Amino acid sequence: MNNEYLSTGFPDVDRAQNQDAYFDCLTLLDSLEYYREYKTKSYELLQLSPGIRVLEAGCGLGDDAFRIAQRIMPGGKVIGLDASAAMIEKARLSELAAQLPVQFQQGDVKALPFPDNSFARCRIDRVLQHIPQPQKAISELVRVLKPDGLLLAYDNDWETFSVASDDINISHIIENLWSGSFTNSRIGRDLGDYFLYAGLSDVRIYPGTSVITDLATADKVYNLRETVQKAVEGKRISAAQGNLWIEELIDRTAKGSFMAALTAYTVVGRKRSANLRAPR
Numbered sequence: 001m002n003n004e005y006l007s008t009g010f011p012d013v014d015r016a017q018n019q020d021a022y023f024d025c026l027t028l029l030d031s032l033e034y035y036r037e038y039k040t041k042s043y044e045l046l047q048l049s050p051g052i053r054v055l056e057a058g059c060g061l062g063d064d065a066f067r068i069a070q071r072i073m074p075g076g077k078v079i080g081l082d083a084s085a086a087m088i089e090k091a092r093l094s095e096l097a098a099q100l101p102v103q104f105q106q107g108d109v110k111a112l113p114f115p116d117n118s119f120a121r122c123r124i125d126r127v128l129q130h131i132p133q134p135q136k137a138i139s140e141l142v143r144v145l146k147p148d149g150l151l152l153a154y155d156n157d158w159e160t161f162s163v164a165s166d167d168i169n170i171s172h173i174i175e176n177l178w179s180g181s182f183t184n185s186r187i188g189r190d191l192g193d194y195f196l197y198a199g200l201s202d203v204r205i206y207p208g209t210s211v212i213t214d215l216a217t218a219d220k221v222y223n224l225r226e227t228v229q230k231a232v233e234g235k236r237i238s239a240a241q242g243n244l245w246i247e248e249l250i251d252r253t254a255k256g257s258f259m260a261a262l263t264a265y266t267v268v269g270r271k272r273s274a275n276l277r278a279p280r
């Protein structure tokens with residue numbers, strides 16, 4: 001078990017003791033078919049074309065920035081921004097960083113170091129779930145977007161997180177403990193509303209549900225065993241109940257009936273020529 005809890009550690013990876021846990025989590029997720037599919041669809045929804053400037057906010061290891069860069073050549077540029085110096089260093093060390101029109105820099109999406117109207121497209125993927133005041137980040141992204149430009153956000157709705165088990169009560173306790181540990185566990189379902197409030201037009205929402213079918217993968221990205229331990233320490237369940245639950249998940253993996261599911265949303269909106277905020 002690693003000594004980091006992913007849901008609470010991602011807001012400040014630079015303070016983590018075991019940064020590899022965060023790098024490994026992103027690499028593993030990026031390799032899964034569901035993730036590849038929604039990411040590819042997001043580049044299509046962004047209507048990328050040669051010559052444009054794109055901001056990838058909260059770029060992590062830079063995988064999306066690299067794939068977007070291949071779609072805006074020749075003449076375009078992708079800026080990958082992340083709060084974590086360690087993430088930015090890893091992204092810069094990739095061979096692709098030297099081959100593609102990408103630039104990585106450290107920064108906070110809530111205070112973007114760019115002038116107004118700088119980018120034709122902005123994209124933010126599983127970052128807003130970690131940020132207090134996500135609407136501030138969205139308003140910053142809209143500020144740096146050019147009129148008529150597109151903003152795309154993808155994020156999770158952790159209140160849909162479910163782990164199949166015969167013991168529904170234990171599953172509910174573990175699901176709620178994990179989902180409640182995120183800064184914004186409901187951000188996925190709020191994105192459309194936040195986009196409208198930020199003044200974006202043509203807002204479209206695309207749901208997607210990921211399904212992980214083995215305990216080992218689910219544990220690496222959802223910290224299931226560690227959440228069981230927290231539930232035991234918090235006296236929400238007994239150690240015996242926790243062990244039985246994990247044993248059932250091992251058994252289900254062997255039988256092919258393990259399932260951890262999560263719904264997330266891709267939301268796209270266009271900046272108007274004169275940006276008007278929706279009344280509150």
Ligand SMILES: C[S@@+](CC[C@H](N)C(=O)[O-])C[C@H]1O[C@@H](n2cnc3c(N)ncnc32)[C@H](O)[C@@H]1O
Pocket residue numbers: 010011012013026030057058059060061064081082083084087107108109110124125126127130131
């Ligand atoms: C779950 S990861 C997602 C990374 C990447 N978007 C992807 O799809 O693989 C969240 C990322 O957001 C970054 N982050 C967290 N808070 C941030 C902030 N305020 N500004 C910019 N990046 C932030 C983290 O350092 C981390 O790299």
